Amino acid sequence: MKNDPAPNPTLDAMLAAQRIAFAPVMFQVARVMRNRGVLKALQRAGRSGRTPAEVAQDTGLSAYAAKTLLEASLSFGLVECAGARGERYTITRVGLIVENDRMTRINMDFIHDVCYEGMRHLDEAIDEGKPAGLKVFGEWPTVYEALPALPPQVRESWFAFDHLYSDSAFPEALPAVFERRPRTLLDIGGNTGRWAIQCCTHDPDVRVTLLDLPGQLEDARVNVEQHGLLGRIMGTPIDFLDHGQAFPTGFDAIWMSQFLVCFSEADIVQILRRARAAMGDGTALWILDTFWDRQANEVAVHCLHGSSLYFTCLANGNSRMYSAADIKRCIDEAGLTIDAEIDNLGLAHTLLRCRRRDVGG
Ligand SMILES: C[S@@+](CC[C@H](N)C(=O)[O-])C[C@H]1O[C@@H](n2cnc3c(N)ncnc32)[C@H](O)[C@@H]1O
Secondary structure (H helix, E strand, O other): OOOOOOOOHHHHHHHHHHHHHOHHHHHHHHHHHHHOOHHHHHHHHHHHOEOHHHHHHHHOOOHHHHHHHHHHHHHOOOEEEEOOOOOEEEEOHHHHHHHHOHHHHHHHHHHHHHHOOHHHHHHHHHHHOOOHHHHHOOOOOOHHHHHHHOOHHHHHHHHHHHHHHHHHHHHHHHHHHHOOOOOEEEEEOOOOOHHHHHHHHHOOOOEEEEEEOHHHHHHHHHHHHHOOOOOOEEEEEOOOOOOOOOOOOOEEEEEEEOOHHHOOHHHHHHHHHHHHHHEEEEEEEEEEEEOHHHOOOHHHHHHHHHHHHHHHHHHOOOOOOOOHHHHHHHHHHOOEEEEEEEEEEOOOEEEEEEEEOOOOO
């Protein structure tokens, strides 16, 4: 029996470093293996696997393309060699996840369609504190002004990514937010109206006001109309970066979902102060967000750290995926107190309930 080679930490580190060096190639190979049906063909073949010639036949790829992709995928962990002479390829557990896992698919599409080209401009983005990668799509100060005008595929991948995470947490957040039966709710950064529509479905008496940029409010209006909720959900345009613009007052609850992540820490404090100024004595401010120091496993932490640089290079140039510790400091600076928190909602969220510090608990 062959002995396992002695552990060699330097060689392991060299391999990890080469995985970084070739990561963009690995990424594109995995994406093409998925999109061109190679992974599907291997999954169907099961343990018996397929030869490169059979994969070429299954997928319509040339023999050269099938062989090149399969050989590279050996090193990238998507496939293994099987058969007496190692001439057949089988799909690995990683390959199965790339092919079938929804989150992986949405993350890969987001990285390819939204981030891939722009990430070349990361140096410029960190030097200037601007989303320098956004110029691959056009000239806008942030991705949020760009959203209505982005190419359809880019928009689709952006919304799929945004919705994947928030959709997973909304159903679990609803009972907490509606425990005290708010009659009016201000949805700050309400985007396409998904949360507002779920609120109105959950509670027939609630009315929701969305604050967002005009382009997003137009998308929201179409969705709200489709759900027959125009009488209960309304939109008010705003630029949250104009700190002179006060928020409307008189709401039982204020809601911010995956929102603070779009701003620098200095802007977050200003925005929270404006929210505080709009809060009555009984108003609850709810913050639903993904904090990398609150995750149940390494997979979620990796996704959040990976997404962080999208904010730097494509979205706005000055925000990131925050830790709960950073956001709690901003909440405190804004004169607010957290009176309830729930971790592990949906895929990766924490829900914070805040009140004005000057109001008794
Ligand atoms: C990441 S999305 C989150 C959307 C939604 N709340 C959710 O949970 O899916 C952030 C939202 O904030 C809005 N937003 C970002 N910057 C803004 C600004 N300066 N003024 C107005 N809205 C802004 C965006 O248009 C977008 O709808």
